[in-house]
Amino acid sequence: MKSRFNIGHVVSGGAHTLLIGYVLFGGVFSSEPEPPVVTGVDIISTEQFERILNADRPPLTADDVETPVAPEISEAPPEVVTEPDPVTPPAPPKAATAPEPEVTPEVEPPVEQPVELTDTAPEITPPAEPDVAPDQSVRPVSRPVTRVAPEAVETPEPDVQIADVDQAPTAPAESETESIEAQEETAREEAAPEIPTEPKSGAVTSSIRPKARPNRPTPPATPAENDTQAAETQTESRESSVNDALAQALAETPAAPSGPPLTSGEKDALRVSVQECWVVDVGSQAANVTVTVAMSLDRDGKVVGGSLRRLSATGGDENAANAAFESARRAILRCQRGGYKLPIEKYDHWRDVEITFNPEKMRRR
Amino acid sequence: MTKIFLALMLVLTSVHMAPNAAMAQNGPLRIEITDGVIEPLPFAVPDFVAESNGAGQIAQDIARVVAADLSGTGLFREIPEEAFISTITNFASPVQFADWKAINAQALVSGAVSVDSSGNIAVKFRVYDVFAGQELGNGLRFRGTRDGWRRMAHKVADAVYSRITGESGYFDSRVVYVSETGPKNDRKKRLAIMDYDGANLKFLTDSNNIVLAPRFSPSGDRVLYTSYETGFPRVFVLDIGSVTRRVLEAQSGDMSFAPRFSPDGQSVVFSVTDGGNSDIYRMDIATGTRTRLTSAPSIETAPSFSPDGSKIVFESDRSGTQQLYVMNANGGEASRISFGQGRYGTPVWSPRGDLIAFTKQNKGRFHIGVMRTDGSEERLLTASFLDEGPTWSPNGRVIMFTRETQGANGSASLYSVDVSGRNLKPVRTQGGGSDPSWSPLQQ
Missing domain, CATH: 2.120.10.30 (TolB, C-terminal domain)
Known part of the structure; x- marks a missing residue:
């Protein structure tokens, strides 16, 4: 360890010695200095320096300051428009003379009171059903079999007993004296080789839309149960209550709209579509009426015929409410065109629509 | 026990979901419209049918006065005859609503005039809501002297105005x-x-x-x-x-x-x-x-x-x-x-x-x-x-x-x-x- 230390010192000392020697004797500091740069300087007086500074400025002399020109004042006074007094002054009285009417007494042409037409408005008779073959035959109905077997088994006769094998009925022969135990006809239970599901072909692509589920009736108020009786029957009714709850929960689930509801943007799109056609007569009595209309839409977004109806109207008499409703109806029907653009996957959420038309903001325009 | 538990779960689930369903949509889709348009309602008054000799001119004149009365209110706009797809040549014939829908006529007035041997005239008319495909009220008939034809025309216009707007008219004044x-x-x-x-x-x-x-x-x-x-x-x-x-x-x-x-x-x-x-x-x-x-x-x-x-x-x-x-x-x-x-x-x-x-x-x-x-x-x-x-x-x-x-x-x-x-x-x-x-x- 000590020898290594010494070797390090020796090497370091030698290297430094060589470096110092090179600096001292290698001619590093022997080069000639750069020649100095010499600049010529002129000595000027203070007046000359001032003149140079102000060379590019306009001279500040009183004579050169631009004096603003005062506008010429017309001696004529401004013309004053005198508005006439709106109140017509009484005219000087004139001598009373009986005026000679220049017209003869008019005789009004009689116009009788209107009579309501007794007939009804003509309607277009819808064309008869075309007497042509339907494009598609009636799809065969799958048999409601519940049993699956390797081979299909036809539906047995109704009075045939179900057994594991087919057995023909026996008929007693008149000549035979020996009594043969009567054998009833048996047949295998009806079966199909596979569970019938959706038809693979020939399926209809659309069907009649089921009617909207009616609003659930409000359950009648049940009187408070007697605590004692309830305690006694609690055990007995527990299972039935559980079954009821199960049935109710399972029954309600499919009827409620499934999937995500309409987004604000989707609702706004419908709102904008309708309001573009909502013509408001802001000076009318109907403009005081807020009317709510209800309708059902088909899957194409079109109003189902006959479903558009008035739910409520506030703010005016019956005539005004009718006019407000008809204006709303025109808006809905006119702007539906090929159907309102709504997401088909959310059809359950927009099948039934209620729109409130509130013209209050329009009245302030 | 399992059945009871299942039932309770179903009931609880339905109770829990009910408010949400109600909030989302309960019953029919309900919307409110507060913005509409203020514009004249397009209507058509084909020339009235002359049902007797000598009634042709007066039948036309009466139809023109009726149309002028309605147009003059600013609430109605007459569709010119040139735009008609069909016309009415028989007062008793059914109305082809599709033809009038096609030209956006929202109201249609049909009428007929006859002159009797003493020179008195009778005017009858019907008003139709074209898009609803039905008549507005029942038809009416007026009788009067030939000189009073303008008044009879005004009375027809008053009745038409009343049936469309729900208010009385002011033309026979x-x-x-x-x-x-x-x-x-x-x-x-x-x-x-x-x-x-x-x-x-x-x-x-x-x-x-x-x-x-x-x-x-x-x-x-x-x-x-x-x-x-x-x-x-x-x-x-x-x-x-x-x-x-x-x-x-x-x-x-x-x-x-x-x-x-x-x-x-x-x-x-x-x-x-x-x-x-x-x-x-x-x-x-x-x-x-x-x-x-x-x-x-x-x-x-x-x-x-x-x-x-x-x-x-x-x-x-x-x-x-x-x-x-x-x-x-x-x-x-x-x-x-x-x-x-x-x-x-x-x-x-x-x-x-x-x-x-x-x-x-x-x-x-x-x-x-x-x-x-x-x-x-x-x-x-x-x-x-x-x-x-x-x-x-x-x-x-x-x-x-x-x-x-x-x-x-x-x-x-x-x-x-x-x-x-x-x-x-x-x-x-x-x-x-x-x-x-x-x-x-x-x-």
């Missing part, structure tokens, strides 16, 4: 006004009467005397007006049918102005100027009994009844400036209803009873405006060098007034404006006109 001819410094004035659209003009007085402020009676058969023919301003009542008139009261020394009938037509309110003080009086027409309704030292004038006859609105300068006040029909304490800047005058109660029209002068401009009967919701409908003297259409929807132009050659003419402030337009008159008074609907 007339206007009495002061016809003005000649330069400003030598202007001739006389009473004139015409249909609301300027047709069938007739003069009721000559131009020898100055006449002012004619006012229709509620039944439309008489006119009150002020005339200087006796040397002083006096109120006259004129029977339109016979064109006979009489002084309403012959009390010397008074100057009576601004007469107006009560809604029942039995009495008249007017102002009487006596010694520089004007007050409002009510007079029973049958008995001539006069009742003083105001007794302030200020100027009270321009009274107008509310439609139910229980109130009177008038102008007064009792507060130092000309403002509007409302009092009971038998007088008593009056309450001020106008509080805006400027001066208010010539108030007229709307036939609907909901608004009061007035003239307002502010900052050198004149306006026709309306306000609620309690003075709220004041709205100015016009602005010009000089607008004054509003009168309401029979249905309270339109206001007619006088507009005078500036300068030595300025003239007065009649204008009308919708109560919404839209559809400002001149009324067709022969020469100049001022001080209009709109009649009720004719019977």
Whole structure:
């Protein structure tokens, strides 16, 4: 360890010695200095320096300051428009003379009171059903079999007993004296080789839309149960209550709209579509009426015929409410065109629509 | 036990999910619309069908008047005949709604005219809501003389207007006004009467005397007006049918102005100027009994009844400036209803009873405006060098007034404006006109 230390010192000392020697004797500091740069300087007086500074400025002399020109004042006074007094002054009285009417007494042409037409408005008779073959035959109905077997088994006769094998009925022969135990006809239970599901072909692509589920009736108020009786029957009714709850929960689930509801943007799109056609007569009595209309839409977004109806109207008499409703109806029907653009996957959420038309903001325009 | 647990989980799950479902959407999709468009409703009036010989021209004329009435409201826009895809050649034929939908006709009026052997005509019509594909109300038929065809056309238009807007119309009505001819410094004035659209003009007085402020009676058969023919301003009542008139009261020394009938037509309110003080009086027409309704030292004038006859609105300068006040029909304490800047005058109660029209002068401009009967919701409908003297259409929807132009050659003419402030337009008159008074609907 000590020898290594010494070797390090020796090497370091030698290297430094060589470096110092090179600096001292290698001619590093022997080069000639750069020649100095010499600049010529002129000595000027203070007046000359001032003149140079102000060379590019306009001279500040009183004579050169631009004096603003005062506008010429017309001696004529401004013309004053005198508005006439709106109140017509009484005219000087004139001598009373009986005026000679220049017209003869008019005789009004009689116009009788209107009579309501007794007939009804003509309607277009819808064309008869075309007497042509339907494009598609009636799809065969799958048999409601519940049993699956390797081979299909036809539906047995109704009075045939179900057994594991087919057995023909026996008929007693008149000549035979020996009594043969009567054998009833048996047949295998009806079966199909596979569970019938959706038809693979020939399926209809659309069907009649089921009617909207009616609003659930409000359950009648049940009187408070007697605590004692309830305690006694609690055990007995527990299972039935559980079954009821199960049935109710399972029954309600499919009827409620499934999937995500309409987004604000989707609702706004419908709102904008309708309001573009909502013509408001802001000076009318109907403009005081807020009317709510209800309708059902088909899957194409079109109003189902006959479903558009008035739910409520506030703010005016019956005539005004009718006019407000008809204006709303025109808006809905006119702007539906090929159907309102709504997401088909959310059809359950927009099948039934209620729109409130509130013209209050329009009245302030 | 497992079944019970499963049931509890289901119930808890349904209870937990129920509020979320309700928040998301409970029942039908509900939206509210607060923005609409203000634009005329497109309609089509094909020429009426002539159902007898000689009815062709009058059938066309009636259809044109009906269309002009509706278009003139500013609420409807007629679709020109050139745009029709189909037309109606038989009143009893079904309407091809698709053809009218295609040209965006929202309302369709079909009609037919027949002339009988005595020259009388019968007009029948139907109104359809094209997009609903159904008739609006039932068809109607009018009968009358051939000379009265314009009135029959106006009646058809009134019915159409009523069925679409839910309000009564105003087309079968007339206007009495002061016809003005000649330069400003030598202007001739006389009473004139015409249909609301300027047709069938007739003069009721000559131009020898100055006449002012004619006012229709509620039944439309008489006119009150002020005339200087006796040397002083006096109120006259004129029977339109016979064109006979009489002084309403012959009390010397008074100057009576601004007469107006009560809604029942039995009495008249007017102002009487006596010694520089004007007050409002009510007079029973049958008995001539006069009742003083105001007794302030200020100027009270321009009274107008509310439609139910229980109130009177008038102008007064009792507060130092000309403002509007409302009092009971038998007088008593009056309450001020106008509080805006400027001066208010010539108030007229709307036939609907909901608004009061007035003239307002502010900052050198004149306006026709309306306000609620309690003075709220004041709205100015016009602005010009000089607008004054509003009168309401029979249905309270339109206001007619006088507009005078500036300068030595300025003239007065009649204008009308919708109560919404839209559809400002001149009324067709022969020469100049001022001080209009709109009649009720004719019977």
